[in-house]
Amino acid sequence: MGRSVDLGTQCWWVAISFSLMLSCVERVSTQIKYSVPEEVKVGSVVGNVAKDLGLDISSLEKRRFRIVSGVPFLVLQKSLDREKESEHKLILTAIDGGNPPRSGTVNVTVIVLDSNDNHPTFSQEVYYATVRENTDAGVFVIKLNATDLDEGLNGQIEYFFGEELKGNLYEIFNMDKDTGELRINGEIDFEKTDIFKLDVHATDKGQPPMSADCTVIISVLDVNDNKPEIEVTSLSKIVSEDSKPGTVVALISITDQDAGLNGKVICSLSDNIPFDLKPSFQDNMYSLVIKHKLDRESVSHYDVTITATDCGVPPLSTSRTLSIDVSDVNDNAPQFAQNPVELYLVAGSSPGLDSLGRCVFGQDTLLVAYWWWSEGPVAPVSGSLASVSAPQGGCGYNVACHHQCVNVCVNGWMTGCVKRFGALRD
Numbered sequence: 537m538g539r540s541v542d543l544g545t546q547c548w549w550v551a552i553s554f555s556l557m558l559s560c561v562e563r564v565s566t567q568i569k570y571s572v573p574e575e576v577k578v579g580s581v582v583g584n585v586a587k588d589l590g591l592d593i594s595s596l597e598k599r600r601f602r603i604v605s606g607v608p609f610l611v612l613q614k615s616l617d618r619e620k621e622s623e624h625k626l627i628l629t630a631i632d633g634g635n636p637p638r639s640g641t642v643n644v645t646v647i648v649l650d651s652n653d654n655h656p657t658f659s660q661e662v663y664y665a666t667v668r669e670n671t672d673a674g675v676f677v678i679k680l681n682a683t684d685l686d687e688g689l690n691g692q693i694e695y696f697f698g699e700e701l702k703g704n705l706y707e708i709f710n711m712d713k714d715t716g717e718l719r720i721n722g723e724i725d726f727e728k729t730d731i732f733k734l735d736v737h738a739t740d741k742g743q744p745p746m747s748a749d750c751t752v753i754i755s756v757l758d759v760n761d762n763k764p765e766i767e768v769t770s771l772s773k774i775v776s777e778d779s780k781p782g783t784v785v786a787l788i789s790i791t792d793q794d795a796g797l798n799g800k801v802i803c804s805l806s807d808n809i810p811f812d813l814k815p816s817f818q819d820n821m822y823s824l825v826i827k828h829k830l831d832r833e834s835v836s837h838y839d840v841t842i843t844a845t846d847c848g849v850p851p852l853s854t855s856r857t858l859s860i861d862v863s864d865v866n867d868n869a870p871q872f873a874q875n876p877v878e879l880y881l882v883a884g885s886s887p888g889l890d891s892l893g894r895c896v897f898g899q900d901t902l903l904v905a906y907w908w909w910s911e912g913p914v915a916p917v918s919g920s921l922a923s924v925s926a927p928q929g930g931c932g933y934n935v936a937c938h939h940q941c942v943n944v945c946v947n948g949w950m951t952g953c954v955k956r957f958g959a960l961r962d
């Protein structure tokens with residue numbers, strides 16, 4: 537407890553537990569200053585006032601001065617709180633026993649020295665901030681603010697992440713321990729984490745230190761940084777031309793990892809194709825279906841391009857092309873350039889292919905069979921009279937023909953229909 541000299545006024549809350557009565561005081565105009573730690577317990581002696589004034593009690597008594605009551609010590613009667621009042625000024629009055637009594641005063645100043653008896657306090661228990669994903673490292677997020685009523689080191693605050701924080705959060709955020717500024721340090725990816733919860737401690741530099749906790753909740757705002765993804769889960773690469781409208785050709789999953797409009801996808805198909813994309817009962821699943829009747833003889837192959845575009849700003853899109861072949865069915869009867877075709881055969885001609893000319897032109901790729909015909913099927917063309925090279929329809933004369941007139945017909949293999957296409961004559 538130090539001692540110095542100063543002026544002052546009386547303070548109400550510290551009582552001095554003594555009454556000092558000097559029998560003869562002409563004038564006392566001394567100032568006394570004490571410094572007291574604020575944690576000092578009630579009842580502790582703050583100072584020996586008489587001694588500090590240079591008064592010798594025993595000599596006072598010899599000189600017939602007497603202490604009326606108490607002891608000449610300044611004793612703490614109520615606990616101190618530097619943060620409420622850091623300095624107390626008292627006036628000690630001494631009154632003599634004369635008639636009329638005369639008095640003198642002493643100014644007593646008590647300086648309260650700080651103890652670390654206040655922990656830091658955050659301005660909010662929970663701080664909220666938002667940050668866009670993909671924001672660059674170093675960008676400011678939020679400033680935390682804690683205060684401490686103590687002074688000096690007892691009131692100086694440092695900020696730290698809580699030890700229970702997940703490891704990667706230390707890499708994503710950076711805390712300035714002196715200013716409480718939180719900045720981005722690593723990758724912010726909405727698709728990985730859309731909200732961060734950080735525990736932060738504020739600790740003073742007192743001994744022992746005191747600390748406080750707060751929570752920082754950082755919401756990540758989505759950015760449209762993902763293209764839609766098209767995945768074909770099943771595909772019929774070949775579809776029959778007689779498939780009915782509505783037949784499912786492919787099952788397609790279309791997803792976008794972004795949120796909200798950034799992840800909302802609109803699909804489209806290439807123009808002028810007999811296919812349609814229909815949403816399935818399952819989220820993000822679509823069926824590629826046949827929209828109307830196919831005709832292999834018109835188009836035998838389709839490149840179906842599916843384009844998925846999200847509704848972000850700017851929008852992102854992905855395309856995928858499916859290759860689909862149309863397989864044939866026997867839906868066309870053989871057709872002839874002329875019907876009937878007059879074929880002339882000279883009796884005794886040498887056998888030889890194509891001697892009768894080409895006469896069959898079928899559209900389907902199925903095999904066709906050819907028959908000689910005379911008021912009804914006589915024999916396959918490949919018999920003894922002649923041969924026909926299917927499917928090109930070359931008709932060859934093999935053996936001399938003795939028929940006056942033979943109708944040559946063709947039988948559509950699948951449909952069984954019989955067409956007359958020509959006649960042989962001598």
Ligand SMILES: [Ca+2]
Pocket residue numbers: 574618619650651652653654685686687690
């Ligand atoms: Ca204090």
Ligand SMILES: [Ca+2]
Pocket residue numbers: 652653654655656684685686690691740742746
């Ligand atoms: Ca403190």
Ligand SMILES: [Ca+2]
Pocket residue numbers: 669726727758759760761762793794795798
């Ligand atoms: Ca995103």
Ligand SMILES: [Ca+2]
Pocket residue numbers: 760761762763764792793794798799846848852
């Ligand atoms: Ca997107």
